[in-house]
Amino acid sequence: MGLGDKISNKAEEAAGKMKEKTGDARDDKGQQAEGLKEQGQAKTKQAGEHLKDAAKDVTDK
Numbered sequence: 001m002g003l004g005d006k007i008s009n010k011a012e013e014a015a016g017k018m019k020e021k022t023g024d025a026r027d028d029k030g031q032q033a034e035g036l037k038e039q040g041q042a043k044t045k046q047a048g049e050h051l052k053d054a055a056k057d058v059t060d061k
Helices: 003-026 030-061
Strands: none
Touching: 003 030
């Protein structure tokens, strides 16, 4: 996984957390859900990249 991808995915996850927390503070269920959705998407991307890295490690050996 490239460093740029790692940074982008972590930034997306952090933005989702901020959106969720803002929704908590405002008692805005829609914003909370949107934040959770963004976090889930970022974590899914990270998991996919980890799988790619693991596959590359196996083929490199």
